[in-house]
Amino acid sequence: MLIVAKTNVLAIGVHSKIEALKELPIRLICLSQGSQAARSLKNESIHSVISHWHLKDMPDGAFLKGLKSIRPDMPAIAVIESDNPQQEIQARSLGVAAVVTDDCSEDHFRQIVCGVLGLRNAAVLEDLYAVKEL
Numbered sequence: 387m388l389i390v391a392k393t394n395v396l397a398i399g400v401h402s403k404i405e406a407l408k409e410l411p412i413r414l415i416c417l418s419q420g421s422q423a424a425r426s427l428k429n430e431s432i433h434s435v436i437s438h439w440h441l442k443d444m445p446d447g448a449f450l451k452g453l454k455s456i457r458p459d460m461p462a463i464a465v466i467e468s469d470n471p472q473q474e475i476q477a478r479s480l481g482v483a484a485v486v487t488d489d490c491s492e493d494h495f496r497q498i499v500c501g502v503l504g505l506r507n508a509a510v511l512e513d514l515y516a517v518k519e520l
Contacts, residue, residue, distance in 0.1 A: 393412045394433050399417075403495050419441060437450055
């Protein structure tokens with residue numbers, strides 16, 4: 387089966403989570419700095435964003451705050467530090483589509499991304515089409 391990626395997803399500062407998204411029908415643009423991501427938003431057709439809350443060049447959610455002020459309708463997923471309720475409160479107050487902790491499992495992360503993007507989870511599809519012999 388051939389699946390054509392129609393969704394461009396910009397991922398910033400979440401390199402440890404990228405492996406979980408390999409099977410999804412998306413075009414993933416992985417960057418490590420918020421300034422690079424800001425340029426990509428201007429030059430690429432981006433449909434959604436996954437960003438760590440604290441980027442080296444844009445700490446304390448500065449990238450996501452800027453994104454949501456300019457493009458409030460763009461689906462965004464904030465990846466926050468585990469056990470940091472302040473980051474979660476701030477991220478949710480921006481109106482991001484989802485908030486996940488940086489220590490969540492790959493399966494949970496993939497489920498959240500699939501839910502936000504309206505995609506079927508590749509692992510779920512395998513289970514749905516599994517044939518059990520009698």
